[in-house]
């Protein structure tokens with residue numbers, strides 16, 4: 001059976017951090033890549049994704065599943081990211097083959113844990129192994145993965161130190177960020193920007209058809225999700 005893709009939503013985005021404001025030249029390449037956001041229950045996968053897409057933290061995110069499309073310019077490359085945020089309840093309800101299909105769909109991965117939840121951190125080596133095994137043989141290039149310790153604002157409840165997070169990422173050859181989706185937008189931006197930098201040109205598919213105007217809707221798409229959930 002094929003992979004069941006969730007609904008798609010599009011957002012527009014212009015980075016406002018000086019380090020990220022790169023004006024693409026006339027010959028800038030337009031490419032696209034699939035990003036899978038994974039991690040244990042309640043670690044803030046949706047909060048991080050929505051923070052990146054809308055700059056907002058809305059608190060509760062429900063269990064809806066979406067693929068969000070979003071433009072980002074990195075190193076002169078204009079990349080249309082398709083970001084799939086899978087609710088943990090969905091993962092639990094499935095067999096391993098669905099997760100494997102999602103991993104095949106993705107070119108790059110954001111693995112989120114909560115710094116207040118050691119169990120969510122402990123599952124990461126297995127997840128990374130699973131991803132690397134599934135992608136093995138497809139190419140010699142390393143799989144772009146970033147590990148993200150979220151909920152940094154809850155330091156009084158911290159169960160995983162920054163050093164542990166950094167060391168684990170180093171040992172697994174992954175990028176590492178510690179952020180608070182609740183407190184700031186900048187950390188979320190750095191996560192997706194850092195991930196995009198890890199994706200080699202050879203893994204980026206050339207964009208077909210969909211122009212920017214075609215994919216740009218607004219942030220209200222994300223908030224409509226919340227309104228629908230609360231009805």
Ligand SMILES: Nc1nc2c(ncn2[C@@H]2O[C@H](COP(=O)(O)OP(=O)(O)OP(=O)(O)O)[C@@H](O)[C@H]2O)c(=O)[nH]1
Nearest residue numbers: 041042043044045046047059087088151180181182
């Ligand atoms: N204090 C704090 N709370 C956060 C942060 N990020 C998310 N939360 C809260 O943590 C809870 C879970 O956030 P979600 O984004 O729904 O987590 P998820 O990983 O998508 O959860 P599942 O849908 O169960 O897989 C919500 O109550 C959020 O408001 C953060 O950085 N700090």
